Amino acid sequence: MEELGDKGDKEVTVVAHCLQNPHTRVRGLRPVGFRPAGPVVQLPCPEFLYLGPERWAVTRNQLDVPEFRRFCRSLLTPFADLLEMLDRQGVRLHIVGVAGSPSCGVQTTSSGYAGGRVRECEHAHVCGRGVFMEELQSELERRGVAFRADEVGSRKEGTGGDS
Numbered sequence: 805m806e807e808l809g810d811k812g813d814k815e816v817t818v819v820a821h822c823l824q825n826p827h828t829r830v831r832g833l834r835p836v837g838f839r840p841a842g843p844v845v846q847l848p849c850p851e852f853l854y855l856g857p858e859r860w861a862v863t864r865n866q867l868d869v870p871e872f873r874r875f876c877r878s879l880l881t882p883f884a885d886l887l888e889m890l891d892r893q894g895v896r897l898h899i900v901g902v903a904g905s906p907s908c909g910v911q912t913t914s915s916g917y918a919g920g921r922v923r924e925c926e927h928a929h930v931c932g933r934g935v936f937m938e939e940l941q942s943e944l945e946r947r948g949v950a951f952r953a954d955e956v957g958s959r960k961e962g963t964g965g966d967s
Contacts, residue, residue: 850876863913867907877939900954
């Protein structure tokens with residue numbers, strides 16, 4: 805059996821919360837079919853914790869405010885500590901976010917809701933990171949932690965990318 809300190813072929817998948825627990829997604833969105841192999845670190849869901857289970861779909865531009873960014877940083881600090889220590893042990897980190905998510909998108913996020921009264925509103929999926937993933941990746945880069953990042957649940961798969 806391999807010791808934790810060995811520099812063997814080890815990888816940990818760091819996943820957006822809803823990839824393991826679909827009950828935290830916005831109501832009406834189907835779960836994203838994703839089952840990682842091997843060890844997993846499940847990140848917290850900032851939208852669920854900040855806005856609650858009764859929330860409606862939001863876009864990145866609605867979440868891109870100083871208070872939400874501070875909240876995200878407060879959630880991710882202990883996870884960044886954990887990931888930094890794993891990196892020092894030679895563990896490869898693979899971050900997996902959710903396509904189109906305003907918080908956890910890695911390559912695509914959502915944009916376009918202009919505010920006002922609650923109503924059916926269209927939004928676009930655009931290139932870019934969600935707020936939470938942006939804060940996480942920025943913190944890991946600041947610490948010199950190596951990682952690769954991908955996302956799952958593209959709109960083409962019919963999964964509804966919003967968190």
